[in-house]
Amino acid sequence: MQSIDKKFEALRRPVQQKVLAILAALKKENVSIDVLLLGNRQMRTLNRLYRGKDSSTNVLSFEEPKQFVYPKEEIRRKGEIYLNPEMSSDWWTKRNKKKSAEFLGIDFLLVHGVLHLFGFDHIVGTDAVKMERKETAIMKLLEIKN
Template sequence: MTDLPFTLDLAVSMPDPAWADLTPNLQTRTEEITSIALQEISRVFELKPIAGSQQPSVEISLVFTNDSDIRALNRDYRGKDQPTNVLSFPDSPLDQAELEQAVRLGEPLLLGDIVLARETLIREAEAQHKNVSDHFAHLLCHGVLHLAGFDHMDENEAVEMENLEIMILRRLHIANPYELSDQPRQETPDLK
């Protein structure tokens, strides 16, 4: 991946094989979306290449699954017994000190896991009159931002996160998903 102060390693798991038919070139598209999201995050965090050494490796695990599997995860980890579109499980913070430590240890920086549910993604895209591939890009971008520490627990955080999503999606030639919606921005269950 180019323009990153680290190399990116995506560990992709696809328990729901129907994901392969959801968007053309799923693997390539996933790498592109994740790389661009991390470029913007690196810019915001002012991450720099580490001089005179091998660049650190950042690893993200992606799981492309279904409503049944994500419902169980949502129930077990968030206490919500219903499917959701995307879950993020952060591991290590993405900052300069962690990148430098990864180089010293010779180990990848494990950023975390992102789990996406195909059926929920499709239902939402249809209900919001959005292209499924574009909605996938938005949710993946959203998950990567969560791994990097962004959240939407209050209005200011939500606005910051949405603005980053819009910027990343613009680089992917995807329209602002919040302007496409037939309704005003919906409060997320976590935003109270």
């Protein structure tokens, strides 16, 4: 778990604990996910490079390449999640800003990002329904409100 932007240091431990809880809810063991906390500028750069969209975003997930040759290890790297706390309701609520209603919570964004690493997507309508159901189930199980 890394925080590229120092202003997000206080989020490191809670984010790490939430990802572990999400993996447990999915019954995924021996899996490692890297989470990097970035601000708007860095996320805009990544979004432009990898999605062709010249704007910041709240969360990006990059699955570890399947064809990559891994050494024999007990824990398998699943991928990376880049999270932008500045585009979360939690960030704005703590600053007493009305913008919080415009954004989703960090916990939801983590659930969403983790599900992408396990093959869930929301591009096609039927896939979106499956992903939303799984998000709802995990959020209910972990008592996450959004």
